Amino acid sequence: MMRLWWQDPFRMFQTNLREIDAGLDVESVLDYLEEFGADTWLLSVGGILSNYPTDLEFQTRNPYLAERPSGDLVGDAVKAAARRGIRVMGRMDFSKIDHRRAEAHPDWCFVGPSGARQVYNGLTSVCPSGDYYQVKLFEVLDEVLDRYPLDGFFCNWMSFNEVDYSRVYHGVCHCVACQERYDGALPDDRDAPGYADWLRFSKDVLADLTGRIRDHLAARRPEAPLVLGDQADIVFHEANNAVGRRLWHHRTSESVSAAKTFRPTVPVLTNSVGFVDMPYRMASEDPHHFAQYLVQAIARGANPSTYIMGTPATTPYTCLEVAGQLTRFHRDHVDVYRELVPAAQTLLVRPVHSRAEFEGLYLSLLQRHVPFDVLPEERLGEADLSRYRTVVLPDVGPVDLGAYAGRVVATGTSSVLPIRQLARYETEAEVRSLHLEGGVPVFGTFDVFEAPPDAEVAVRALSRAPYGPPEKCHGHVPLDHPGMVKQGNVVLFPWTIGRAYREVGLSVHRDLFADQVGGAVETDLPEQVEIVVGRSAAGYVVHLLNRSGDADQRFAPPVRIGPARLRVPDGVREVRALVAQERLPVDDGWVQVPEIELFDVLVCV
Structure with a gap:
């Protein structure tokens, strides 16, 4: 197969x-892309406006x-672009039509529960159930x-537009097509x-x-992928900020x-937004914030993308300098990122609910240097769990892990033991005032059980x-109610230990949980260094991300960390540090990691 x-x-x-950008200098933009390190240009092509001479009556x-x-x-x-070997992908936006088409085709349009259309800056939102999406697209x-x-x-904003650009909630669409389709x-x-x-x-x-859409493109032009949700050829994630x-x-x-x-082998595209928020599209994102988009993306195996309004000449965001540096790093080490897939032995399930519990356990694993992958709860029945030594279930309620026979560490309401x-508090x-032995405070919820x-x-x-x-603060009597239960390969914390760590920040919660998960990388790096592991065509790949710049509602300049020791997997003979551009001698399974500024990448063979 090709x-x-x-x-x-x-x-x-x-x-x-x-x-107003339709007259842009194509050669100038392509010069910029080549210097930037990009090999693919996502260009606005059609939908709301066609940047080509369309002959379709319903296009503008x-x-x-x-x-x-x-x-x-x-x-x-x-x-x-073809003369330079740069690919061009088409950005399409079918979410809105102009007033004339909306008047001619009311059956294409979003209709709120009150019967009102959704109009924004003179454009009317359409509904994915209607024929504009279903046929005209x-x-x-x-x-x-x-x-x-x-x-x-x-395809941009292909959704049921309950919320508009101003974050005004319009409700569920009640158009004719939705009424006919919905049972x-x-x-x-x-x-x-x-x-x-x-x-x-x-x-x-x-x-x-x-x-x-995917099938249509595959039949017409197989070499042209669809970038969209997690069922498309390329999974799309927009890395962005938002005021509030x-x-x-x-x-x-x-x-x-x-x-x-x-889906480890399916490409992911992280499109990183160069501006602060949609109402502030001319304001550059902070460079340290933007750098995190790209570093986190490539560490987990995504393809990096930078997104600006207008052209580089009209919106020279200050974050573009670091964006270019990181994009060129990815270009220069393409052998390392080819076929990069997750290699952690711990899986952290992302629950549909219980967000605080998930985030607390996420931080606990990260800070204790336990490499982990994330899987949405709704995908549990479709993913291969057999490669994981441990599965972590953050307050997910009843759950079916199928034939999985490894270790399970569960919290809160996760039903894994008979x-x-x-009672439930x-x-x-x-x-309030509930403690466990050793002076461990309980926050959130606590289940009492036999x-x-x-x-x-x-x-x-x-x-x-x-x-x-x-004078009255006494009387804590030991009870038979367990704060942790172990049976076979299952460990259950019948309370929200992750939420406790997320909201209060006591290391006793983090360490009590992480000690039961195990699997930490041996290192004397501080907790501010995140360790992400993967395998690629180049070998075993370890990304070391400096998180010392994580600050309240922002990313500050990270503080240099290291040098420090780190143990590599058994059998590793050679280690390259790509950012430091050094070869690291392996001494009895250990390497000396050079000083880390923003990040480094260790390639182990």
Whole structure:
């Protein structure tokens, strides 16, 4: 079978064009991309505006194409890029249509529960259930493919638009197509009964549409992949910031890991946003923040991409310097990133709910140098768990691990042992003053149960006692309620130990949990260095990410760390440190890691 281009590492640069950018200097942009280290250009092609002379009645030609002698930006870009060996992918956006088409085709449009359309800056949102997506989208793809040998397609904002650009919530679509497709009465909003069923319906509609687009492209131009959700040829993740959103410093790494763990050989594209937030598209992201997008992406095996508004000449963001440095690093070490797949022996399941529990366990493993992969809970039945020594279940409730026979470390409500629950403490008042032996405080929820008779019980609970005034602070009596139970290869913490660490930050919680997981890399590196392991065509690959710059709602400049010792896997004869550009002697299974600034990569053979 022919190897397709996107199955090898690549580096993308996206120019998200405004209509006034249609006259851009193609050669100048390509000069910039080559210097930047990119080999793929994501160019705005069609949908809301067509940057080529479309003949389809329901499409709108960009009026600024008149500034080009050819009248065709896409044609000019494809020809010029081909001369340089740069691929061009088409960005399509079918989420909105202009007023004239909305009036002519009301059946294409989003209709809110009140009957109102969703109009933003003169454009009307359309619904994926309607014929604009279901039929007309394919006519646009055919017109583009008939004219240009594009190297792939990305469909922006292909979703049921409950929320607009201003984060205004409009509810569930009630258009004619949705009413015909949906079995039953449509809910009005996320608080209505039946909303969970509608979510499944909407995901099914989008999954079906994604599959049809993918099949259509494969039939027309097999070498042109679809970049979209986790069922597309290339999985898309947008690394971005947002005003008012709590910063989770590990969002990019988590998202890439979730995709690569589910389907290790399917490429992931991390499109890193160069601006701060959609309302502030002319404001550059902080360079230290932006660097984390790309470093976390490549460490987990994703292809790096940088996304700007306009062109490099019109929006020279300050973060582009470090973006170019990291993109060129990926280019210069393509042999290391070819076929890079996860190699951790610990799996951390990402629950549908219990986000704080997940994040606390995530931080615990990272800081204790336990390499791990992330898998969404909903993918448990589809992934191969057999390669993992340990599976961690963060408060997931009832769960089926199939034939998995390895070690399980579960927390909270995760049902993995045959126990009889006696009570559950789940409010702040119910757990306040609750301790375990050794002075371990309990936060979140705590389940009281009867352990199996052959189970090993540890860190039992102490009865609650007054906590004020000091004269009355006594009376914590030992109880039979276990804070940890071991039976066979299963360890259960019947309380939210991860949430406790996330919200309070006591190392006693982190260490109590991580000691039961095991599998830490032996090193004297501090907890601020994240260790990510993988295997590629080049060998065993260890990314060392300096997280000392993780700060409140930002990334500060990291503090240099090291040198330090690190044990490598048995049988490793040679280690290269790619950033330091050094060969590291292996001495009785140990190497001396050079000083780490932002990151380093060890290749072990």
